[in-house]
């Protein structure tokens with residue numbers, strides 16, 4: 023892939039499977055170097071081997087780390103900086119959807135993203151001697167709308183979107199030299215939505231599996247959307263909603279107080 027990346031040194035959470043694995047694949051194909059973390063060591067080691075064989079041993083490395091473990095996350099991030107020189111793209115992707123494990127879910131989906139973001143900001147900020155960079159946080163369609171099946175999951179994803187947007191619109195954002203973007207996918211065919219039951223969502227008896235199947239995007243489609251975000255000349259404030267019902271990607275139109283997709287870019291499908 024003859025892609026020119028502005029950000030080549032990447033730290034990504036939850037890269038063993040699903041979307042995180044897909045994003046890592048696309049970044050490596052675009053000549054990035056990626057450190058990814060996960061809690062699932064078996065799956066992550068298999069992914070690491072697959073990508074090292076495909077892209078070279080020095081370009082991708084797995085470090086086992088749970089995003090809810092603050093000291094370990096900090097140590098892992100410092101190891102990544104030593105390995106890469108510096109991190110210029112942070113992707114806070116690790117997440118879960120199990121409504122019955124709601125405290126853990128808040129810890130992973132929201133506190134993990136906040137922790138990863140704040141750590142990256144301290145490392146990147148130009149006004150404190152850093153080199154600048156980009157931070158992409160993975161929210162969801164459930165972070166834009168109220169979905170009765172997932173009130174707590176949706177709460178964490180609303181929080182991720184709001185948090186990221188606040189940082190993107192803060193008065194010191196230019197001085198920091200950091201750009202903030204949010205990806206909001208609709209349902210995607212990964213382990214997170216396979217085998218849905220009453221422990222993972224509420225009102226599972228109302229869920230129409232066939233309707234959901236119709237609405238589910240492939241990981242490849244999300245890889246394409248993610249790379250559109252990564253390759254934007256200016257990314258700050260971008261909120262990319264990937265509606266699986268439609269052909270195209272859409273700008274975010276959820277409110278008129280916060281940020282929107284960068285001006286004049288309403289449909290990314292032709293870019």
Ligand SMILES: NC(=O)C1=CN([C@@H]2O[C@H](COP(=O)(O)OP(=O)(O)OC[C@H]3O[C@@H](n4cnc5c(N)ncnc54)[C@H](O)[C@@H]3O)[C@@H](O)[C@H]2O)C=CC1
Pocket residue numbers: 035036037038039040041042059060061062087088089090115116117118119130134160161162163206207208209210211212213214215
């Ligand atoms: N699949 C979907 O329909 C959608 C997913 N998302 C979000 O995309 C992100 C990725 O989800 P998927 O790939 O679908 O799920 P997945 O379950 O396939 O992959 C999630 C990965 O994160 C890892 N992980 C979970 N907890 C962790 C922790 N505490 N520390 C480090 N790693 C951890 C898992 O081991 C797994 O490898 C999540 O934030 C999810 O909420 C957003 C919208 C739709």
Ligand SMILES: CCCCCC(=O)CC\C=C/C=C/C=C/[C@@H](O)[C@@H](O)CCCC(=O)O
Pocket residue numbers: 119161162163164169171207208209210215218223229230231233234237
């Ligand atoms: C249940 C999917 C959870 C995926 C987790 C996410 O982050 C994505 C959440 C976004 C959308 C979920 C949509 C769920 C749709 C189903 O309820 C479907 O069965 C109903 C479809 C109704 C319609 O399309 O009008």
